[in-house]
Amino acid sequence: MMNDWAGLPATYGDVLRRAMDSLFRTFENFSEGTFIVDAEARVVWINKRYAARFGFSDPQQAIGRDCEAVIPNSLMREVVKTGKPILLDILETDREPLVVTRLPLKDDAGNTVGAVGFALFDELKALTPLFSHYSRVQQELIATRQSLAQARRAKYTFGSFVGTSAASLEVKRQARRAAQLESPVLLLGETGTGKELLAHAIHGGSARANQPLVTVNVAAIPDTLLEVEFFGAAPGAYTGADRKGRVGKFELANGGTLFLDEIGDMPLPLQGKLLRVLQDKEFEPLGSNRIARADVRIIAATSADLPALVAAGRFRADLFYRLNVLTIQAPPLRERASDIEALAYAMLEDLSTQARGGNHFELQDDALRLLCSHGWPGNVRELRNTLERAVMLSDSERIDARALAPLLGMTHGAGGTGTSAGVAIGTAPTTHASSGTPATAAEPASWSDAMAAFEKRFLSDALRANGGRVIDTAVQIGMGRATLYKKIAAYGIDA
């Protein structure tokens, strides 16, 4: 710095001296405390106010002591050691924190001979705008971290899995056992049978429960982005990549569980890479030359027929065997009709608490009988959706078969209830749309029924033409994958 002033007219040197002089004086006058240490970080001078703040009624008592013995948490020793200033810092004290500035003192040869410290603002009053911004940002950071941690915690526990049928009890028994173990879990079963719920419960019941549960829905992410999603990318690794790079889900899930939903949709090249991670616990973020390691427990789920995909060469056999260690088959709802009542009541309870006005919905006996006779191709999700619509459409808190029938694509009794526009999505009981014919035998009762019947047949045909592959179908018909999945579930199409 001094060199910048060299060679200037003498008057400038004078200004410089005055500048230094008044700088010190201003700081000293306005600061709440000033002190100076020597090259060994021992106090050589301290003003009265500052000494008093730290319990020395006479500043002389502080002289000669180590700086930390006078001012706990002092970083003057670091300044003396490095010769570098700490221009702005917050010093925590047993009272309010102080804003401090620490500057090295140099001799003519540039050697550090000591340091001077100013505690600029007591109670941070003068810095209120800056400090309140700082505390707000810090509060937001804490809140965001909490909600992120919340989001990564298991949403469901074993208690969320309603059902006391033999099939349900067996599934829960297997899932509880899986929670005690570390090997990969494979959850199979039709759509809406509770695979995601089980994945959450297994994580939540495992030793990893306090670590993150990270989900990747393989079907919802374009193939080209999946690798980065999984393994992350070095900064600038690909066109359009974040300049900062990206942390992959494997790294995010480190120590916890990675839930790979719709694993049947995973492209073959990525299957190979996943297998490598499962075997070696190692992977390479895109465009980086570093080998990353992650301790991650895998739970995979699919509603696809994985052995059939293996036979068709669309799913790697070695990966299938690797995943097929603890396999849990979630049974379709039609095979555990005795659970329907408990499920329906649990769901109505849930819907009642969500409903305005604190309504308490009940099922008439005929409504319950109707629910038990339905085939539920969309399983528990379909049951929930049906009850949700029934609650929305019902004028009374007592839901009867007459109100439910049109929601299930049935006509009931004398009819006359099938005209509601909310009744668009309905299928005949136990019908699986494996034939190209419309699911319902009856004439559509309204425009919305006709549209629904057409849409269902159109989607079934498109899926069949693509060998049941949802991704290919979505691309071909120009529909988003997530939308297609929802429609498949809602119509109960056997994809």
Ligand SMILES: Nc1ncnc2c1ncn2[C@@H]1O[C@H](COP(=O)(O)OP(=O)(O)OP(=O)(O)O)[C@@H](O)[C@H]1O
């Ligand atoms: N046994 C159950 N008890 C209570 N709720 C359940 C049960 N099974 C499923 N559900 C509920 O049904 C809905 C669908 O479940 P989930 O998402 O776990 O199904 P899934 O098998 O993952 O379906 P998909 O293959 O379509 O992804 C969720 O709202 C879930 O909470």
Ligand SMILES: [Mg+2]
């Ligand atoms: Mg799911």
